[in-house]
Amino acid sequence: MTSPSVPADPIPVGRLGFGAMHLPTAPEPDRRAAIAVARRAVELGVTLIDTAHLYGWGANEELLAAALYPYPENLILATKVGVAPPRGDREAAFDGSPAFLREQVDEALRRLRVDRLDLLQLHRIDPAVPLADQLGTLRDLQTAGKIAHLGLSEITAAQLAEARTIITVASVQNRYNVLDREHETVLDACTEAGIAFLPWRPVHPATTTTGTEIAAVAAELGATQAQVSLAWLLARSPIMLPIPGTASITHLEENLAAEGLRLSPDQYDRLTAAAFPRAG
Template identity: 70%
Template sequence: MVAIGARDVGRMGFGAMRLPADTDAERESSLAVVRRAVELGVTLLDTAYLYGGGANEELLAEALHPYPEELLITTKVGLAPSGPGEEWKIDGRPEILREQVDGALVRLRVDRLELLQLHRIDPEIPLAEQLGTLRELRDAGKIAHIGVSEVTVEQLAEARAVVDIASVQNRYSMLDREHDPVLDACEAAGIAFLPWRPVAPATTADDKEIRAVAAELGATPTQLALAWLLDRSPVVLPIPGTTRIAHLEENVAAAGLRLTDAHRDRLDHLTA
C-alpha cells in the first residue's frame, strides 16, 4: 500500500488517458476495461482535464459511479486550450484552476476531489499563487489532497512550503531515470510517486538483459518494468494505461513478481 494523505491505496494504479470513446463500441470497451481494473483490486485511477477536455473524467464516472469506498480517482488541472480548436497550453491562472476544479467535481459526480494534481507548473505564474489557489480550494472542501507533476527537487521543496503535497507525478521508468533525485526526495518525505510512462522505453528497447531477466522470472518485459518500479521504492505507484483487458490483467499481475538481489543489480545498471 501507498499512503496518500490519510488514505492507503494499492501499489498498482491505472492511467485512463488512452481510453478511446469516439464510437459506441470503443466506449463500451473502455468502460469494461475500467470496471475490470477495479475488479482486479486497482484502487487509484488517474485522469485529467486535458484528456478530452473532461471527457475522460466523464467516462470514469459512467463506468464506476457510485464509487467503491476504497477507490481514489485523481485528476489534474492546469492545462487549457488557447482558443477554439487551438493547441493546449500550460495555464495556471487562478481563475482557470478554479474553473477546472469546479468542472471536475461535476464531471466526476463528487463533492470533493480526493487527489487533485497540478498538471504542470505555469512558468508565467508564481508557483505560490498556483498552489495557493489550490490550497484555498482545499480549505473550501473541494479538494482533499494536492499533488504536483513534472517537478524538480527544488520545485517540490518550494511547493511544500506553500501547501502539503501528497503526490508527485513525473515521467520515470527503468530506462528513464532523470527524476531519481525527485523520487528520493519523495521517499524521504513519505510522498507518493506516480510515474507516468512507466513501461516504455523498456518494452521497446532491444535489450538482451531485460529479455533475459524477464524470461528467468516467467514474465514479460512489461511486467518486469513494472516490477522494477515497485521494487525501486515503497512510495512508487505506477499508473500504466491500456485499452485491452488482457493487457490490464498482465500489468496488475506484475505486482506479484519479486526481484532477487542479482536481478536488481543487473537491471539497475541499465540505461536508455
C-alpha cells in the first residue's frame, strides 16, 4: 500500500473558526449582508472559514471569494467535495468516484480563485467506491500541488484509522456538541493523534433548550447559552476547533467572544454530565 503523502507545513489557526453554510447567496440586499458577515469574521481574527461545494452547489465558495479575495495571508479556507448535485429525477448523492473528485477540486480552485486549496475535506465517504480510491485520488491531487491539507467529514473511528494508512489526515469534521456526543470515540482518536476536530452544529440544540444546566451556567457567567456551549467545547480538547455559523454580525460577535469565556472546573463537570455520549 502506498504510504500517506506528506502535507504542506501546518498553519497556526485560532481556536474558533466560522462556518459559512448559513450565509445567503441570494441577490441583493441579502448577498451584501452575507459579504459583510464574512468580512467581519476576518476583522475579528477568524483564521479558518469552512465552506463546501454542497452549500449552494458552489455559490457559497463564490460568495467567500467575492467577499475576501485577495485573502489575508493567515486565512485558511476549508472546503469539501464528494456530493453530487441533483440532476433530472436524481436526488443529490454521495459521489467518491475519482473523476468526480478531480472535477470538483478543479471547480473549487476556480470558484475560490486559488491555485491550491488550503484544506480539502471529503464531505462524506461514498460506500460504493473503495476508500483507497477516494483518498488515493485526493492524495494524488495533493502531491500535484492542488491541495495543501486533507481532511474527512462524518466518519467513524475505524474509518479514521483506515484513512490514516492512505493519507495524512489534517482534520475531521463530525457533528458534536455538549448535548450530542455520538462521535466521542472519534474525538478521542483525533486528540491522541493531534488531528484537528471541527465540530459542526457546535451549539444547536443547546441554544434552543431551557431549564438546563447550560442555561444555569450561562446565567452564572452572564453569557449566552451558545457561548457556554462553545466554551465547553474549547475546554474539552486542545485540538477542538468549533466552526459556529451565522448570517448575523451580532451573533458572530457573540460566538467569537466565547474564546475568552472560562468555565470553572465545577461548571465544566456539570456541563459534561448534561448529556451522555453514545457509542460511535
